[in-house]
Amino acid sequence: MDKTISTLEAAVADVSDNAVLMIGGFGGSGAPIDLIHALIDRYKATGSPAKLTVINNNAGNGKIGIAAMIDAGMVAKMICSFPRSSDPRAFTDKYLAGEIALELVPQGTLAERIRAAGAGIPAFFTPASYGTELAAGKQVQEFDGKPYVLEHWLKADFAFVKGALGDTYGNLTYRLAGRNFNPLMCMAARKTIVQVSKIINAGGIDPEEVVTPGLFVDGVVEVPDPQQEELLIRTGVEYA
């Protein structure tokens, strides 16, 4: 069993039009920029994949990464908690023009809905958003005298994830706070593609230190010197 994919191009080849695509990271921390840019390359060359629904905590920053996907016109809908950033123009423009849809989800609910999808839990109750407009139309139930809102699992067709070390079976570690949504998204997508800084042989990661077990991962591609969103923005890089 070897889940290695040799090129970024091959890694993103399966993402189809209208797909629901989870993208890991929180801001630039743990964001799989290289996979995103490879997908943009494919779109520019072929016009596909288009009309994507993208799930991420944010909605892009500057002119790279998810913002560049939006600028390129690949994204029909964002599901996120915080579509703001130091430079949110790409999303903001399209949103205010009515050209992109938004499902706004409280951050903890977003995380738990993704985990629920991975864990086979179709729905759960949370106190978050009770009594607010984000709970409009949702089932409410009391437990121990307190009201809670029913939230449903959030599944995806594909997940793009950024890890640190990966082995050939897809076992993963992460770097610092780059963990964030990545391990959850690995669980929740039909097909999970991971860029890691280094691929090693199975057995190379101490079983106690594996954060994401390989059965949640479908493909790993080595990107030895990955792009960092924050640094790209600070150096004025534009990918769109």
Next chain:
Amino acid sequence: MDKTISTLEAAVADVSDNAVLMIGGFGGSGAPIDLIHALIDRYKATGSPAKLTVINNNAGNGKIGIAAMIDAGMVAKMICSFPRSSDPRAFTDKYLAGEIALELVPQGTLAERIRAAGAGIPAFFTPASYGTELAAGKQVQEFDGKPYVLEHWLKADFAFVKGALGDTYGNLTYRLAGRNFNPLMCMAARKTIVQVSKIINAGGIDPEEVVTPGLFVDGVVEVPDPQQEELLIRTGVEYA
């Protein structure tokens, strides 16, 4: 901040009559036998704590650990998935005599209910037990055309946990498959007491390798050479 407790006796001193007590481990793997035996010592000396509700995957084995608690008469109720073992006599005798109550919970539901308690999720839907007698009286709802059973969080007053390394802030690692229910129970109890083989200074565990962050832990006690349930049973030890 130093969560170190210097003796097993002090570590178990707060557990009160009628308390709900989670005990980590799966069979003998990751079972905090030394904390359990210290609690039995206290009960034998003082008659307290009595009438405990104990949550564990199993219901004891042989004449040590949870089985010895049951034999000593400290346990009013077990909440578990599998009250069988190579020598389940302690529980079986009391159960058939009507002297101990049992709430039987499917293993995955037990784990998820404990996690839910730790995560502030009062209830969730699971496919497990649908259509069986263990779902009797429970709320059922369909999602995507499939029926699911509503299960509630399972909280405890105290948790006894076995870790490998612990630091003074309560950060923990575990040993091999000894992880099992332990990290979940740390989250779900009002007060979590952990026996570890070694306590080191805060900062001694790589932040990437912490399995249980210290905020889930109230006290750590060092037991350099912990008892192993399976070995005690194989050598015929009786603690009752």
Next chain:
Amino acid sequence: MTWEKLRNPQIAWRAAQDIQDNAYVNLGIGIPELIAKFQPEGRHITYHTENGVLGFGAAPAEGEEDWDLINAGKKAITLSAGASFFHHADSFAMVRGGHLDLAVLGAYQVAQNGDLANWRVGSKGVPAVGGAMDLVHGAKQVAVITDHTTKDGKPKLVEKCTFPLTGVGCITRVYTSLAVVDIDNGRFLLREKLPKLSFDELQSLTGATLHINGDVADLTVPDLS
């Protein structure tokens, strides 16, 4: 009778032939565990045990056991390269979340609609369920491995389970000591039977109608004695 029913290792051998290369598999306690011994050469199969290990191998040599490293049956195991540890909630996320390709369980009864009864035979004694009610949901395929009849000759493949259910409509394939049977739209579909056993004889040992769709192959396995 001129046929001899398969022994447990032989049923396990047959089940093992169907496990695909690169599969993630959970084998229930008892007879299902035997399946790992007959994993066909050249296939890489990763075994999951619900107490939080992915990628384990055979039992260690006697005296080499580490009792923190056990499987769901509380037996000592060894690790394979690329193994990982995780807690129980993550472990059952793997089970419930559809991440396993196959789970194989034992059975008291399997009904033609896929219902399984395998956790208790009546209301006496101490009930114990373990992970069975979770394992029957979520794995891409849930199979049963069992003797075709009870010790006193009663059918275990039935129209409707009379023992308490473990799960509803969850089983898709049954490997027995006499046959391989799929569950297809609420009926038993016979795929393979012992060559010397007649269809009528097999039907007489089965508690519900056996349907046939196309060929019934010979169920042939090595002697393994």
Next chain:
Amino acid sequence: MTWEKLRNPQIAWRAAQDIQDNAYVNLGIGIPELIAKFQPEGRHITYHTENGVLGFGAAPAEGEEDWDLINAGKKAITLSAGASFFHHADSFAMVRGGHLDLAVLGAYQVAQNGDLANWRVGSKGVPAVGGAMDLVHGAKQVAVITDHTTKDGKPKLVEKCTFPLTGVGCITRVYTSLAVVDIDNGRFLLREKLPKLSFDELQSLTGATLHINGDVADLTVPDLS
């Protein structure tokens, strides 16, 4: 007027005095973040950020940033001894599960029943909620730090929020530029006010009745300029 309202660092200083030794605390993006700078000496406080870090310290020196190591405000941070990393679901388990002693947020409006509005002021623009709706539930205490009035002098402490709610009945204490106010059984209870500010003047700047139960202490803070 002879009084001068507190500047943001001064409000943050006041809030910092109330954080107990050994507390686990989440500080919201913006003004709440300032609180960490005024942590009283001798107290050990562990800071949580919802993107998956427990135990972080000040910002690194410029040029020393590692952009995989940031807080919820996307600012670079450093680690304290005994830190840990975890994924977002575990991070919000800490939040929602009652494991934090205190969360401090900013506010557009706080109502006397503890309702908070802090995520949008109307239906225009791009809405963004982040972790606020989770943070207001679960922490043992949820406090607000805010100017007492809006820039154009309208009260932020009100009978009923007119902006969209973040959470219902979730706030227990408010630190403002003029006062410290508890929320107690559906009413504002004044604990401290600027010494030179009269009660009547404070009341006129507040959108709901300020109640008093016992003494009102002087709100005095260092100059910090």
